[in-house]
Structures are given as structure tokens and as C-alpha cells.
Amino acid sequence: MRDAFENAFGAEPDGTWSAPGRVNLIGEHTDYNGGLALPFGIDRRTRVAVRLRDDDIVRVATDSVEAQADEGRGVVTATLATAGEATGWSRYLLGAVHVLRRERGVEGRGFDALVSSDVPVGVGVSSSAALESAVIVALDELWQLGIARREMVRLGQLVENEVVGAPTGTLDQSAVLLAERDHAVLLDFRADTAEQVPxxxxxxxxxxxxxxxxxxxxxxxxxxxxxxxxxxxxxxxxxxxxxxxxxxxxxxxxxxxxxxxxxxxxxxxxxxxxxxxxxxxxxxxxxxxxxxxxxxxxxxxxxxxxxxxxxxxxxxxxxxxxxxxxxxxxxxxxxxxxxxxxxxxxxxxxxxxxxxxxxxxxxxxxxxxxxxxxxxxxxxxxxx
Structure with missing residues (x-):
């Protein structure tokens, strides 16, 4: 992925971050009803290679043919200030930028990002939460924010609810951000707890x-x-x-x-x-x-x-x-x-x-x- 990033942006990335898709084993539509759910992360991931810039420009690209057709162009360019106005596939990534800056009260720095994923889109395995979460963990490190994982869950939900316009709960983000190998995450949405279950x-x-x-x-x-x-x-x-x-x-x-x-x-x-x-x-x-x-x-x-x-x-x-x-x-x-x-x-x-x-x-x-x-x-x- 480093080579693809260099081909797209002319330099090596600062790093690559990834997040899994998820399967919900049982407990469907229970998140916004205060119930229980038992999802787990899967071994298909969305990867985001990122390099910080010295200005407020954000450039994002993807190797997904489906996403490129959706956006209508190869590289999407925005500024930190206009990230919340994104449309198409890039709204999941740029929406995370918008929410992070607003909720954490930080200016941030511009960056270039390349997205690659083998998480199927529209299948019900949380391709959107995987992208949002990979971006959030990347910017948390690069912008030195120190965000706790449970807070990242809330931020990811805000991207879905406010930027994308999907009235989802926190099941997907919880699974993607809290998952462990050969474990499911028992989510209790009334008690707001998450338990690792082998x-x-x-x-x-x-x-x-x-x-x-x-x-x-x-x-x-x-x-x-x-x-x-x-x-x-x-x-x-x-x-x-x-x-x-x-x-x-x-x-x-x-x-x-x-x-x-x-x-x-x-x-x-x-x-x-x-x-x-x-x-x-x-x-x-x-x-x-x-x-x-x-x-x-x-x-x-x-x-x-x-x-x-x-x-x-x-x-x-x-x-x-x-x-x-x-x-x-x-x-x-x-x-x-x-x-x-x-x-x-x-x-x-x-x-x-x-x-x-x-x-x-x-x-x-x-x-x-x-x-x-x-x-x-x-x-x-x-x-x-």
C-alpha cells in the first residue's frame, strides 16, 4: 500500500491504520432500543495510509472502483474547514475529520490519505464504520489527541448520524473499535458496557x-x-x-x-x-x-x-x-x-x-x- 500511496501523492505515508468489518452474531436493531448485541470484528479490513501536510488541505483517494464511480473522480480535495460538506464515499472519511475537529476543539493538520479495503460495501458488515474508525485511530495518533476507545465509538456514531445522515446506533463502531481475536463484544446499550466474550x-x-x-x-x-x-x-x-x-x-x-x-x-x-x-x-x-x-x-x-x-x-x-x-x-x-x-x-x-x-x-x-x-x-x- 505504501507504493500505491507514493504513486498517488508523490511521497511515502507516515503510517497505515486499519479497522475490520464486523459481523453481528445476534442482537439486531437492539442498539437504539437499549438492548444487547453480540458482534465481532472480521478478518477483512479497511486500510488508510496517511501523510500529514503543512497546510489545511485534505486530499483523499481510494483504489475502490465502486467508490471512484460514486465520487466521479480519483482524488477528492477539501480543506479542514469544509470537510463536513463532503458527499459520496469520501463523506465517511472527511466526516470523521469534521467531527474530530469540532468535538475535540482542535485545528488539526491537513493530510493526504489513500483508502484500500476488502470489506464488502452494502453487505451489512459495516464497511462504513471500518472506514470511519480507521481514520479516527489514524488522526488520533497523528494529531496527538489521546482519545479513549469508547469516546471514538461516540465520534463514529456522530459521523453516521450528522454527516452521512444514517440514524444508526453505536453497535458497528463498538464492534470495529473494541474487537479482539476469537472474541465477540457483548454490548449492553442500557448499561453502556462492553464485555469481551471468548x-x-x-x-x-x-x-x-x-x-x-x-x-x-x-x-x-x-x-x-x-x-x-x-x-x-x-x-x-x-x-x-x-x-x-x-x-x-x-x-x-x-x-x-x-x-x-x-x-x-x-x-x-x-x-x-x-x-x-x-x-x-x-x-x-x-x-x-x-x-x-x-x-x-x-x-x-x-x-x-x-x-x-x-x-x-x-x-x-x-x-x-x-x-x-x-x-x-x-x-x-x-x-x-x-x-x-x-x-x-x-x-x-x-x-x-x-x-x-x-x-x-x-x-x-x-x-x-x-x-x-x-x-x-x-x-x-x-x-x-
Missing amino acids: LGFEAAGLEILVIDSLVRHDHATGGYGERRRECEEAARIAGVPTLREIPVDEVESWADRMPPHVHRRLRHIVTDTDRAARVAALVREGRPREIGPILTDGHVSQRDDFEDSVPAIDAAVEAALAAGALGARLTGGGFGGAAIALVDASESERIGAEVADAVAAAGHARPVVFAVRASQGARRDPDA
């Missing part, structure tokens, strides 16, 4: 397959915001600050007191928080092979109660289970993106091929299937 997948001979449906979503313009408003309506009717306050055994008592679709949203959030707690307990006890049915129940809840799945994802889940997966579900914000399947590592290649064949045979685009492992969070790359 997954034990490698020791148990398990892998997670990501099944990219090729149906793209966009949280800034899709159904994500509508679901969030419906959850807020459910909480208002129930008279609670967040849906986390409603116990599982009281979910059905609200069925006749709110519109049916709003009650379904409530039921998903409460039961998925319960599922996240049960999955975390099982992996803590060294029983990761037993979590499969809970993951599958989570998909049924998203499909029927939260209604954020799509036919291609449903077909992928059904195909994975038929091929021998221990469990499978939609992951991420939904309305497209990817499914995940918990599989025996020795069967991973076969199951992946059978899933792709079955989904294509059902009339959907042939999905892209790849295995992921729980990986380290955002960092300065040691080989930079």
Missing part, C-alpha cells in the same frame, strides 16, 4: 460463513429509519424510555394496546435481546455448537416480526440449513445485505457452494460466500 469457534472447529445476497441497502435512505420510528412508537405507547424495559414474559400483553405491526417490532427487539444474552452465556460456557438454533430463531424474528429481510436472504438461510449449517440468519440492518451461517469448518467449502447453487436455482442472484474469523479491532498496522 467465542471458542476455532477450538470447536467452527466457522462463520457470510452469504452476500448482492441486494444492496443504504441505512441513510432505506427502511432502517422507518423501523427506528416504529420502535420509538412502541416505547411511547408502552410508557418506557426504551424497549429494553419490557420483560420477555410481558411482550404478548401489549398485543392489543398498539398497532399489530408496531407490536411485532417490539416483540423482535425484546426477544432478540434475550437471544443475545443466551448466546453469550453459551459461548462463555464453552458450548458454541449449541447456539445455532438461537441464531435461526433470530432470523425468523427478523423475517416475520421486524420484516427487514428479503427473499434472497430467506433463500440463503433455508439453503444453509438444508446443507448442514448449525444455524443461519440475516445479519446487519437488513433490507438486503448478507446472511451468516454457523458451520463446521471442515464442511465450510461444501456448504458455501451448495448455498450459492440453491439460491441461484431459486431465481436470485448467485450470492458471494466467504468465511470469516473473529479478528482484532482498529489499530496501526505493524508492518506500516
